[in-house]
Amino acid sequence: xxxxxxxxxxxxxxxxxxxxxxxxxxxxxxxxxxxxxxxxxxxxxxxxxxxxxxxxxxxxxxxxxxxxxxxxxxxxxxxxxxxxxxxxxxxxxxxxxxxxxxxxxxxxxxxxxxxxxxxxxxxxxxxxxxxxxxxxxxxxxxxxxxxxxxxxxxxxxxxxxxxxxxxxxxxxxxxxxxxxxxxxxxxxxxxxxxxxxxxxxxxxxxxxxxxxxxxxxxxxxxxxxxxxxxxxxxxxxxxxxxxxxxxxxxxxxxxxxxxxxxxxxxxxxxxxxxxxxxxxxxxxxxxxxxxxxxxxxxxxxxxxxxxxxxxxxxxxxxxxxxxxxxxxxxxxxxxxxxxxxxxxxxxxxxxxxxxxxxxxxxxxxxxxxxxxxxxxxx
Amino acid sequence: xxxxxxxxxxxxxxxxxxxxxxxxxxxxxxxxxxxxxxxxxxxxxxxxxxxxxxxxxxxxxxxxxxxxxxxxxxxxxxxxxxxxxxxxxxxxxxxxxxxxxxxxxxxxxxxxxxxxxxxxxxxxxxxxxxxxxxxxxxxxxxxxxxxxxxxxxxxxxxxxxxxxxxxxxxxxxxxxxxxxxxxxxxxxxxxxxxxxxxxxxxxxxxxxxxxxxxxxxxxxxxxxxxxxxxxxxxxxxxxxxxxxxxxxxxxxxxxxxxxxxxxxxxxxxxxxxxxxxxxxxxxxxxxxxxxxxxxxxxxxxxxxxxxxxxxxxxxxxxxxxxxxxxxxxxxxxxxxxxxxxxxxxxxxxxxxxxxxxxxxxxxxxxxxxxxxxxxxxx
Numbered sequence: 049x050x051x052x053x054x055x056x057x058x059x060x061x062x063x064x065x066x067x068x069x070x071x072x073x074x075x076x077x078x079x080x081x082x083x084x085x086x087x088x089x090x091x092x093x094x095x096x097x098x099x100x101x102x103x104x105x106x107x108x109x110x111x112x113x114x115x116x117x118x119x120x121x122x123x124x125x126x127x128x129x130x131x132x133x134x135x136x137x138x139x140x141x142x143x144x145x146x147x148x149x150x151x152x153x154x155x156x157x158x159x160x161x162x163x164x165x166x167x168x169x170x171x172x173x174x175x176x177x178x179x180x181x182x183x184x185x186x187x188x189x190x191x192x193x194x195x196x197x198x199x200x201x202x203x204x205x206x207x208x209x210x211x212x213x214x215x216x217x218x219x220x221x222x223x224x225x226x227x228x229x230x231x232x233x234x235x236x237x238x239x240x241x242x243x244x245x246x247x248x249x250x251x252x253x254x255x256x257x258x259x260x261x262x263x264x265x266x267x268x269x270x271x272x273x274x275x276x277x278x279x280x281x282x283x284x285x286x287x288x289x290x291x292x293x294x295x296x297x298x299x300x301x302x303x304x305x306x307x308x309x310x311x312x313x314x315x316x317x318x319x320x321x322x323x324x325x326x327x328x329x330x331x332x333x334x335x336x337x338x339x340x341x342x343x344x345x346x347x348x349x350x351x352x353x354x355x356x357x358x359x360x361x362x363x364x365x366x367x368x369x370x371x372x373x374x375x376x377x378x379x380x381x382x383x384x385x386x387x388x389x390x391x392x393x394x395x396x397x398x399x400x401x402x403x404x405x406x407x408x409x410x411x412x413x414x415x416x417x418x419x420x421x422x423x424x425x426x
Numbered sequence: 427x428x429x430x431x432x433x434x435x436x437x438x439x440x441x442x443x444x445x446x447x448x449x450x451x452x453x454x455x456x457x458x459x460x461x462x463x464x465x466x467x468x469x470x471x472x473x474x475x476x477x478x479x480x481x482x483x484x485x486x487x488x489x490x491x492x493x494x495x496x497x498x499x500x501x502x503x504x505x506x507x508x509x510x511x512x513x514x515x516x517x518x519x520x521x522x523x524x525x526x527x528x529x530x531x532x533x534x535x536x537x538x539x540x541x542x543x544x545x546x547x548x549x550x551x552x553x554x555x556x557x558x559x560x561x562x563x564x565x566x567x568x569x570x571x572x573x574x575x576x577x578x579x580x581x582x583x584x585x586x587x588x589x590x591x592x593x594x595x596x597x598x599x600x601x602x603x604x605x606x607x608x609x610x611x612x613x614x615x616x617x618x619x620x621x622x623x624x625x626x627x628x629x630x631x632x633x634x635x636x637x638x639x640x641x642x643x644x645x646x647x648x649x650x651x652x653x654x655x656x657x658x659x660x661x662x663x664x665x666x667x668x669x670x671x672x673x674x675x676x677x678x679x680x681x682x683x684x685x686x687x688x689x690x691x692x693x694x695x696x697x698x699x700x701x702x703x704x705x706x707x708x709x710x711x712x713x714x715x716x717x718x719x720x721x722x723x724x725x726x727x728x729x730x731x732x733x734x735x736x737x738x739x740x741x742x743x744x745x746x747x748x749x750x751x752x753x754x755x756x757x758x759x760x761x762x763x764x765x766x767x768x769x770x771x772x773x774x775x776x777x778x779x780x781x782x783x784x785x786x787x788x789x790x791x792x793x794x795x796x797x798x799x800x801x802x803x804x
Contacts (some may be wrong), residue, residue, distance in 0.1 A: 049469070050469075051464060052460055052461065052466045053466060053468070053469035054463055054469075055463075055466065056461045056466025056467055056469055056470055057466075057470055059451060059461045059462065059466075060467075060470050060483075060484040060485070061483055063451055064483070064486070064489055065450075065484065065488055065489070065490075065595075066449055066450055066451050066462055066485075066486070067447055067448070067449060067450065067483040067486045067529065068447070068448055068449075068450050068486075068523075068529050069445055069446070069447055069448075069490075069519060069523060069530060069531050070445070070446055070447075070448055070523055070718075071444055071445060071446075071519075071520035071523055071524060072441045072443075072445065072446050073437060073441055073444050073520065075520055075521065075524040076736045077791070081429055081735070081790075082434075082735070083430065083434045083437050084437065084444055084517050084520055085514075085517035085518070085520070085521060086501065086517075086712065086713070087430060087432055087712070087713045088430045088433065088434025088437075088696045089438075089501075089513050089514055089517050090429070090431070090501050090502075090503060090713075091428075091431035091432075091435055091516055092434055092435055092438050092513040093500050093501065093503055093506060093510045093513055094503060094506070094510070095435065096506070096509050096510040096513065097503065097506030097507065097509075097510035098514070100507065100509035100510070102509075103509040103510075103512055104437055105438075105439055105442070105513040106435070106442075106513060106583050107438070107442075107444075107509070107513055107516060108443035108444070108446075108508070108512070108516055108532075109440055109443070109512065110442040110443055111443070111769055112447075113442075122475075123464065123468050123471065124468075124473050125468060125471055125472060125475065125702055128471060128472070128474070129475065129478065129552075130552035130553075131474050131475075131478035131481040131485070132472070132474040132475035132478065132481075132482075133471065133485070134474070134481055134485040134486070134552065134553065135467050135470040135471055135474065135484060135485055136467055136471055136485065138486055139462050139463035139464075139467050140437055140463070141447060141449075142449035142451065142453055142462055142463075142614075143453065143459075143463065145446075145447060145448060145449055146449060146453040151445065151446050151447040152447060153531050154486075154553060155448055155553055156550070156552050156553055156554050157549045157550065158548060158549050158550075159549050164545065164551075164762055167542065167545065167546070168545070168546050168549040168550065169538050169540060170536060171459075171535045171537050171543075171546040172535065172536075172546065172550070173536055174507075174508035174509050174512065174534050174535070174536050175512065175532060175533055175534055200582060208724040219451075231529065237719040238705030244507035261619045261633065292546075292597040304791075308565055313581070316440070316546050322788075334464065334465070335464070335465045335468070336466075337568045341581075355481070357456045357459070357460070357674060359783075363702040365583075374780055379686075386443070402515065412459075412602050422491055
């Protein structure tokens with residue numbers, strides 16, 4: 049077993065998971081108890097009972113986010129179920145606290161039925177100031193997100209969609225700046241049309257990119273395909289303007305930008321050489337990217353990013369979600385709009401003072417990023 | 427406003443609620459992230475995906491309890507809804523941590539429909555090692571508890587039922603010891619037939635008390651009444667052996683023990699004088715008991731307990747629930763049986779070395795009680 053896996057198992061076993069729930073107030077004597085619990089707490093309940101919005105002033109709702117998964121699309125591992133999702137969601141909650149100062153709690157659900165997921169999230173919503181959906185497989189994730197956004201009065205994002213799309217857009221903004229190109233004039237290929245691929249496609253269009261091609265496991269997504277989900281069909285009408293059919297080899301020819309949210313090794317050096325001059329390659333399959341950075345650079349790529357921390361240009365959602373919810377909680381935002389997300393991407397890009405080919409994004413440990421993203425959510 | 431209420435509001439506002447969720451593992455650099463999150467965590471997910479029981483070894487499930495309420499019966503305040511229940515449930519979670527070392531998280535539900543409550547609890551169950559239901563009104567609470575106990579493979583208690591019944595039984599065991607009486611020979615009146623009253627009745631019968639009378643807001647519960655819930659009807663068949671009808675004045679005559687889980691001031695000194703010689707009075711209405719201790723003692727009561735910390739003999743669930751779940755989690759108990767609960771009550775009683783009329787229960791801050799209760803849950 050790889051050492052990182054062995055060490056991670058040992059860490060999880062030694063601590064018995066990663067999260068703990070603690071009191072912020074003392075409970076050492078009767079006086080403490082009378083304020084934190086009965087009889088004093090009765091007054092807090094009465095006050096909130098008369099105006100439930102006051103839960104934002106007097107309870108953990110002020111600073112809490114639920115990280116919710118049904119375990120259907122865990123990392124790159126697939127559908128392993130609720131219990132297997134738990135260590136990932138605990139880790140996500142730990143990141144929320146470390147990077148955003150947010151009290152996040154994982155809820156991994158014993159159901160994968162969309163209506164039951166929606167009902168459960170709505171039932172627990174009173175406790176939370178926001179909902180972060182995570183690792184829910186496409187296409188179910190789109191309908192679940194749309195319904196919850198519509199029906200809840202707290203902000204909801206699906207991080208695999210919005211988080212990924214925002215950080216990719218930030219990376220592209222700086223990449224284009226470094227190379228002196230314009231978003232309206234570049235051809236973009238998005239390989240992978242799951243939660244991330246669809247959301248990236250939608251967000252790039254919203255930001256003003258004009259020429260996109262999406263591919264799923266069956267090839268180029270075009271209006272003539274009869275097997276498309278609702279989300280793919282909608283994007284087919286707004287992308288693939290040249291009406292290309294075929295696979296990645298056909299789609300990639302002459303493209304300026306490759307965005308991979310698909311599988312290890314699917315982008316060859318030859319394909320990169322068939323792209324436009326000095327292309328941008330964001331190969332984000334985990335843990336092994338669509339093409340290794342060295343090979344992409346050798347084939348002429350000007351800028352290469354991956355999901356990994358051991359190469360330059362790590363494209364990582366952790367730059368996004370803590371700030372999104374920090375801003376949403378601080379400003380008591382009820383819906384996170386596309387305009388807020390586009391502004392968040394611009395703020396992330398701007399927080400790199402002098403971007404270059406090896407630094408299109410801030411470091412994940414750069415503490416000013418959270419504030420920059422949060423400033424966009426209001 | 428009473429000072430304790432004012433101070434409690436101020437405490438809650440200053441801290442923004444009482445709970446925080448923290449990481450137990452460091453997240454300060456890339457190496458930390460690679461173990462607590464990707465890529466290392468993938469191995470933990472794979473291992474649990476292959477055998478979901480291992481969630482008990484590698485995740486917070488090892489030490490977590492959900493404190494779940496629908497806000498329908500908050501303290502003595504009634505049905506104020508989910509948000510108003512939140513400060514109480516946060517307080518309960520803080521007590522779980524302080525007294526039991528347990529990571530408890532509050533879930534206050536936006537539904538009061540039993541099937542939706544059951545479905546929600548089942549949906550979130552993978553995250554938790556146990557479920558503590560709280561402040562759910564009778565009679566819905568009985569069916570919800572029964573279904574969840576049957577359908578989940580983690581322990582479920584409704585603290586207003588089991589927690590209260592266990593601490594009352596412990597108080598009676600020591601009271602009888604102090605007075606040299608036998609459980610088979612005493613007449614017990616339970617005033618109040620909500621969650622607590624029904625559960626106390628059931629538990630006293632299970633422990634071997636023979637002569638019980640229960641009363642609800644309409645008077646003595648007897649087989650001839652046509653308005654009884656299923657739970658009251660079942661108890662009617664096993665209690666009120668003398669076939670009394672009427673109210674508390676009729677029921678209390680000649681009784682040895684009064685147990686009040688009802689309303690302030692309903693037990694008069696005259697009623698106490700109509701009881702058997704040197705009776706036991708547990709008057710647990712909150713914050714004002716059924717009779718004030720001074721008046722009960724003046725009327726001849728030998729032992730008086732209340733729910734309050736400012737009189738001797740505080741009858742408080744906090745002596746029970748931390749130990750119940752500490753034992754359940756440590757021993758990976760799937761169901762909490764009546765036999766375990768009766769043993770827990772005996773262990774609480776036994777942890778008072780030399781009980782007397784002013785000390786029938788251990789102090790709530792007596793740290794050895796948790797271990798004594800936990801030892802019964804296996």
